[in-house]
Amino acid sequence: MALLQIAEPGLSTAPHEHRLAVGIDLGTTNSLVATVRNGIAVVLNDEHGRPLLPSVVRYHRDGSTVVGYEAQTQASRDPHNTIVSVKRFMGRGLKDLPDATTLPYQFVDAPGMVQIKTVAGVKSPVEVSAEILKVLKARAEAALGGELIGAVITVPAYFDDAQRQATKDAARLAGLNVLRLLNEPTAAAIAYGLDNAAEGIYAVYDLGGGTFDISILRLTKGVFEVMATNGDSALGGDDFDRRIYCWMLEKSGLHAIGDHDKALLMGKAREAKEALTEHPEVRITAVLSGGELIDLALTEQAFNDMTESLVAKTLLPCRKALRDAGLRPDDVKGVVMVGGSTRIPRIQAAVGEFFGQTPLTNLDPDKVVALGAAMQANVLAGNKGQDDWLLLDVVPLSLGIETMGGLTEKIIPRNSTIPLARAQEFTTYKDGQSAMAIHVVQGERELVADCRSLARFELRGIPPMVAGAARIRVTFQVDADGLLSVTAREMSTGVESHVEVKPSYGLTDDEVARMLQDSYAHAQDDMAARNLAEAKVDGRRLAEATRNALAEDGDNLLTAEERAAIESLLQALEMALAGDDLQAVKRATDALNKGTVEFAARRMDASVKRALRGHRLEEIDV
Amino acid sequence: MLDFNRNHFELFGLSPAFALSRESLERAYRDIQAEIHPDRFAHAGEAEQRLAMQWTARVNEAYQTLRQPFERARYLLELQGVHAMDARNTAMPADFLVQQMEWRERLEEARTAKDFAALQRMESDTRAQAERLERQLAELLDERQDYVQAAEVLRKYRFMDKLRLEIDQAMEELDTP
Ligand SMILES: Nc1ncnc2c1ncn2[C@@H]1O[C@H](COP(=O)(O)OP(=O)(O)O)[C@@H](O)[C@H]1O
Ligand SMILES: [Mg+2]
Numbered sequence: 001m002a003l004l005q006i007a008e009p010g011l012s013t014a015p016h017e018h019r020l021a022v023g024i025d026l027g028t029t030n031s032l033v034a035t036v037r038n039g040i041a042v043v044l045n046d047e048h049g050r051p052l053l054p055s056v057v058r059y060h061r062d063g064s065t066v067v068g069y070e071a072q073t074q075a076s077r078d079p080h081n082t083i084v085s086v087k088r089f090m091g092r093g094l095k096d097l098p099d100a101t102t103l104p105y106q107f108v109d110a111p112g113m114v115q116i117k118t119v120a121g122v123k124s125p126v127e128v129s130a131e132i133l134k135v136l137k138a139r140a141e142a143a144l145g146g147e148l149i150g151a152v153i154t155v156p157a158y159f160d161d162a163q164r165q166a167t168k169d170a171a172r173l174a175g176l177n178v179l180r181l182l183n184e185p186t187a188a189a190i191a192y193g194l195d196n197a198a199e200g201i202y203a204v205y206d207l208g209g210g211t212f213d214i215s216i217l218r219l220t221k222g223v224f225e226v227m228a229t230n231g232d233s234a235l236g237g238d239d240f241d242r243r244i245y246c247w248m249l250e251k252s253g254l255h256a257i258g259d260h261d262k263a264l265l266m267g268k269a270r271e272a273k274e275a276l277t278e279h280p281e282v283r284i285t286a287v288l289s290g291g292e293l294i295d296l297a298l299t300e301q302a303f304n305d306m307t308e309s310l311v312a313k314t315l316l317p318c319r320k321a322l323r324d325a326g327l328r329p330d331d332v333k334g335v336v337m338v339g340g341s342t343r344i345p346r347i348q349a350a351v352g353e354f355f356g357q358t359p360l361t362n363l364d365p366d367k368v369v370a371l372g373a374a375m376q377a378n379v380l381a382g383n384k385g386q387d388d389w390l391l392l393d394v395v396p397l398s399l400g401i402e403t404m405g406g407l408t409e410k411i412i413p414r415n416s417t418i419p420l421a422r423a424q425e426f427t428t429y430k431d432g433q434s435a436m437a438i439h440v441v442q443g444e445r446e447l448v449a450d451c452r453s454l455a456r457f458e459l460r461g462i463p464p465m466v467a468g469a470a471r472i473r474v475t476f477q478v479d480a481d482g483l484l485s486v487t488a489r490e491m492s493t494g495v496e497s498h499v500e501v502k503p504s505y506g507l508t509d510d511e512v513a514r515m516l517q518d519s520y521a522h523a524q525d526d527m528a529a530r531n532l533a534e535a536k537v538d539g540r541r542l543a544e545a546t547r548n549a550l551a552e553d554g555d556n557l558l559t560a561e562e563r564a565a566i567e568s569l570l571q572a573l574e575m576a577l578a579g580d581d582l583q584a585v586k587r588a589t590d591a592l593n594k595g596t597v598e599f600a601a602r603r604m605d606a607s608v609k610r611a612l613r614g615h616r617l618e619e620i621d622v
Numbered sequence: 623m624l625d626f627n628r629n630h631f632e633l634f635g636l637s638p639a640f641a642l643s644r645e646s647l648e649r650a651y652r653d654i655q656a657e658i659h660p661d662r663f664a665h666a667g668e669a670e671q672r673l674a675m676q677w678t679a680r681v682n683e684a685y686q687t688l689r690q691p692f693e694r695a696r697y698l699l700e701l702q703g704v705h706a707m708d709a710r711n712t713a714m715p716a717d718f719l720v721q722q723m724e725w726r727e728r729l730e731e732a733r734t735a736k737d738f739a740a741l742q743r744m745e746s747d748t749r750a751q752a753e754r755l756e757r758q759l760a761e762l763l764d765e766r767q768d769y770v771q772a773a774e775v776l777r778k779y780r781f782m783d784k785l786r787l788e789i790d791q792a793m794e795e796l797d798t799p
Contacts, residue, residue, distance in 0.1 A: 604674065
């Protein structure tokens with residue numbers, strides 16, 4: 001007689017093929033895509049063997065685009081239609097861009113987020129970012145030879161809700177299934193932590209082209225817990241370039257120069273800065289459009305002197321983050337360096353001095369974020385077992401609502417672990433008040449005017465009561481991507497009004513559909529085919545998840561009838577998936593989703609019980 | 623069947639007490655998260671994804687409450703039906719109030735003098751004071767079950783918490799050029 005086989009709990013019995021998933025570092029200056037191949041994270045290069053894709057998009061009159069190095073070299077020739085550093089505009093209004101007038105773009109102030117007028121029409125930063133993502137998606141699919149099931153996309157830890165939502169919308173527009181938005185420093189920590197099997201408190205110092213991020217993480221037995229995060233969203237390598245640029249003007253006695261010359265000299269400044277990491281002195285030469293010759297020598301010492309205040313400026317958020325985490329610099333066991341600008345020797349020295357140790361630089365600072373994201377994508381796609389690492393990330397900025405007198409009432413303090421839900425009760429201030437305006441804001445300041453406005457909505461239908469008698473419960477929910485949704489309901493009368501908002505800068509499904517239509521009209525693709533393909537991916541994913549769940553827990557958590565009911569829904573879905581009827585696929589997916597709610601609840605309970613049991617046994621052993 | 627309404631201590635398999643081993647709490651938290659975090663269900667069905675998020679939010683809330691001494695004590699009192707922070711319970715002993723006023727004067731002086739060292743001294747003094755109050759809370763809640771007295775100590779603790787926050791902010795201001 002054959003022996004019974006017993007599967008390890010939590011391990012799928014059905015062997016499955018390797019699911020193609022990638023990690024994408026959507027950077028301000030450069031973007032990258034990476035994946036896990038044969039258990040090792042690798043960055044996917046372009047056809048010329050280059051890992052980076054400059055985050056530059058040029059629009060042509062016919063709507064076609066050029067992205068990357070080619071667009072970068074054209075930037076000074078066609079500055080109005082060549083968008084660089086679009087990440088700085090994501091989820092930002094015109095008033096959030098103090099330097100808008102010095103940029104060569106024609107901005108259009110749209111509600112929530114600026115737009116840019118190009119020869120190919122008005123473009124949202126979301127659309128521009130989607131162009132970058134499409135190139136990376138195509139690169140990955142060509143390299144991996146198949147369709148991606150999803151991507152982990154990284155965002156600065158300091159990104160607020162508007163910026164995160166915009167990033168997710170861009171991915172949707174590029175046809176990417178977002179497995180998770182992941183904070184860049186957390187991604188970097190994964191790449192380092194797993195290579196070095198690290199335990200303890202780590203700091204991740206990320207200085208890129210336009211932004212600075214610092215995060216403090218605790219690593220314990222495969223759990224990455226973010227303790228605090230801070231940063232400066234307007235501080236990066238570009239500021240170092242600008243210092244050199246100003247120095248060049250001063251040295252050569254120049255004042256007003258045109259856009260073209262400015263772009264030329266900024267490029268020279270950047271080259272000089274990068275060369276200084278290898279050489280103690282560099283020579284800068286350029287011929288301006290008016291024939292003036294620039295020929296200067298820049299020493300490392302002079303460079304360090306002119307950028308000293310920028311270096312010091314990065315240490316401020318470091319101190320704040322440590323204070324938030326309740327730690328001192330010498331509690332930190334390792335400092336991970338991320339971002340191209342951490343190649344600057346003076347930065348490495350200053351960081352080393354602050355934390356009292358030599359920072360870790362053994363991974364390529366350009367690639368760490370993408371590599372970590374790829375590793376997380378691999379886990380989320382289900383290519384690994386259950387005993388992997390776990391990330392416990394936080395909200396970077398406090399979330400609250402406006403109360404009387406333009407003050408903010410914080411509902412979720414910064415650095416709270418996500419996902420989370422928190423409710424607070426408010427009341428009416430006038431007799432018979434039947435509606436309440438709810439204004440959702442994000443930020444640390446006391447005055448609403450100093451915080452970022454995320455959404456406004458109204459709760460109506462409050463039954464007439466004297467002032468102060470109504471009980472309006474406002475619930476904030478932040479999901480694992482760090483995205484917020486808000487609900488409000490009146491509690492005291494049993495009459496429940498209920499509103500759900502998606503913050504106002506987020507694109508509506510209609511807008512995304514319109515943008516998709518636009519891009520497909522141009523690409524001559526077929527919208528219907530794409531809808532069907534997407535619905536089938538969803539359906540197949542659910543079918544596989546359900547099969548795995550049945551194999552794991554079908555016998556112990558379901559009665560025979562319950563199991564049969566789920567199996568028949570599963571069969572119906574599989575039949576629909578074999579055909580090409582979009583509505584049938586959607587209906588069958590929906591039915592199976594609804595039909596497995598109770599089963600899912602029981603499985604979740606079993607998981608919690610299992611966790612506690614393991615814990616208690618450990619306690620008794622001790 | 624497990625229900626969402628179990629109290630925070632039960633959720634982590636801990637007995638309800640103010641004195642609590644930080645290590646056991648953290649371990650229980652990590653163990654549960656390892657099973658239920660949404661990342662574990664990224665490729666599961668919709669229902670499981672939603673439940674994973676709700677459960678994790680619930681566990682995070684419980685963890686935040688139990689981890690912080692003030693929230694933990696307030697929660698323990700609430701389990702006993704004592705609402706320590708009720709607006710009607712505002713009376714504080716006079717000597718305590720006098721002491722608070724002295725603290726605040728010191729803070730103001732250090733702030734105007736931009737005296738970082740003085741702020742650091744205050745930080746360690748108030749920490750010591752807070753730790754004393756925590757020991758009192760442990761005794762009143764866990765051993766003497768004197769909830770009325772504990773509520774008063776908790777209100778003192780709240781004052782100290784706020785003061786320490788302000789000291790922190792003052793230090794942050796001095797740090798910011
Ligand atoms: N060798 C180097 N020395 C100094 N700075 C460098 C060097 N290499 C790259 N950088 C700078 O790094 C920045 C880009 O970093 P990156 O991490 O790619 O940015 P982002 O995260 O903003 O996309 C640019 O300002 C670039 O000049
Ligand atoms: Mg970066």
